[in-house]
Amino acid sequence: MPDRTVIVGDIHGCLEELRALLGDLRFESGRDRLVSVGDLVGKGPDGAGVVRFMREGGHEAVLGNHDEKLLRWRAGETKKPLSDTHAAHAAAMTDADWAWLEALPLYLEIPELDVLVVHAGVVPGVPIRKQRREDLLLMRSLRPDGTASPRLGDGRLWGSRYQGPPRVVFGHDAITGLQRWPHAIGLDTGCCYGGHLSALVLPENRVAQRRAFATHAAAAQGPLRLCPKAELSSTEPRPIVWGRLENGRPREVLVLATPAGEPRAYVNVCMHLPVPLDGGSRQFMNLAKTHLMCGTHGALYRLEDGYCTEGPCEGSTLEALPIWIDDDGWVVLD
Ligand code: FES
Ligand SMILES: [Mn+2]
CATH class of the missing domain: 3.60.21.10 (Metallo-dependent phosphatases)
Known part of the structure; x- marks a missing residue:
């Protein structure tokens, strides 16, 4: 022993x-x-x-x-x-x-x-x-x-x-x-x-x-299990506060499904000016519910890849976070 x-x-x-x-x-x-x-x-x-x-x-x-x-x-x-x-x-x-x-x-x-x-x-x-x-x-x-x-x-x-x-x-x-x-x-x-x-x-x-001799990893959480995939919507993005922005402020992530049903997660910050897309209104999409929309100057972002198709930041892309489906069908954010 x-x-x-x-x-x-x-x-x-x-x-x-x-x-x-x-x-x-x-x-x-x-x-x-x-x-x-x-x-x-x-x-x-x-x-x-x-x-x-x-x-x-x-x-x-x-x-x-x-x-x-x-x-x-x-x-x-x-x-x-x-x-x-x-x-x-x-x-x-x-x-x-x-x-x-x-x-x-x-x-x-x-x-x-x-x-x-x-x-x-x-x-x-x-x-x-x-x-x-x-x-x-x-x-x-x-x-x-x-x-x-x-x-x-x-x-x-x-x-x-x-x-x-x-x-x-x-x-x-x-x-x-x-x-x-x-x-x-x-x-x-x-x-x-x-x-x-x-x-x-x-x-x-x-x-x-x-x-610890240093802070080796960002103080992010481990993987976050969100919800069953079937609960994601392509017309009502789900806002989730998860992790921190570079400036130390809480980061909000919009989790949604594409029209084809694939899960996506985008940081809720416009690529034109660093403001939340909804500006606090909790309206994240255009009226036709086809794109994410920045309420400040109307930039439209594709659900599939976060690409800005119209607006002052046209050609840029929302920051996407890795997301995947666990074996039990739950959506996991990493
Ligand atoms: S701040 Fe979003 S389009 Fe200008
Ligand atoms: Mn562990």
């Missing part, structure tokens, strides 16, 4: 912070055991370096949703293009790194400490072998009916309802941050966003933290 087991929260490519944290702890390979809650890659500077560090050190991890995203992309299971950081991490990985990532389990039991490690969470009362894969990878809260939701605000944080045993150690929720529940502890403290890298040190049962 190792002297200490160190379970570290979402690393997201923050290799330098990981090294520093282990240095603070005087971590010794061979004597101590290092386990990651997953999400080794994406967002931060060096996901491939983190994978290599874990692999070469003989350390352990469970699979996170961002790790899975790379694997699915590599296997050709998703049409959605990778973000720039994910693509850079994927490009820097060796065959040995891929093989190691592919072999990661969805959960890790450490019976001698009465601990279960998962990436996102578990549904209380359901044995670990019966948990759904997507819940283990994505859940954050429990709806009133007890089912898992990947979102915050759909109900209670799942850890608040979990009775144990075993004690569950998890990550995935940088928005909530450090979570200490009687039988669960959440360790994602947003290192890649300029927060902290956190680790639970057992059996001491203390949390060690290292402040």
Whole structure:
């Protein structure tokens, strides 16, 4: 049995912070055991370096949703293009790194400490072998009916309802941050966003933290699951506040369907002057409902591609955000 087991929260490519944290702890390979809650890659500077560090050190991890995203992309299971950081991490990985990532389990039991490690969470009362894969990878809260939701605000944080045993150690929720529940502890403290890298040190049962050396990723949220595709309309764009504009102000996104039924998401800022298309009126389209329209000087934008066909900014294009349909038919904004 190792002297200490160190379970570290979402690393997201923050290799330098990981090294520093282990240095603070005087971590010794061979004597101590290092386990990651997953999400080794994406967002931060060096996901491939983190994978290599874990692999070469003989350390352990469970699979996170961002790790899975790379694997699915590599296997050709998703049409959605990778973000720039994910693509850079994927490009820097060796065959040995891929093989190691592919072999990661969805959960890790450490019976001698009465601990279960998962990436996102578990549904209380359901044995670990019966948990759904997507819940283990994505859940954050429990709806009133007890089912898992990947979102915050759909109900209670799942850890608040979990009775144990075993004690569950998890990550995935940088928005909530450090979570200490009687039988669960959440360790994602947003290192890649300029927060902290956190680790639970057992059996001491203390949390060690290292402040991020930099803000590596924009403080955007993870993917936002919006609604079933069928609920999108080509005549009534749905305004959603999501993320921030470059000037730090909240960003509004108009989500709609093209006449052919394809989902699109455009930032609600005119290409002529930086004002919202509707100018506060909540009328985003022309009267004929064929185009998005800027109410200030009447610029018309095509639904298909955001291209301005008429008006002072003719020839420019609305800023589009990546959007795709999840396996369950939901529209996801990334
Ligand atoms: S500000 Fe939108 S068309 Fe002029
Ligand atoms: Mn995650």
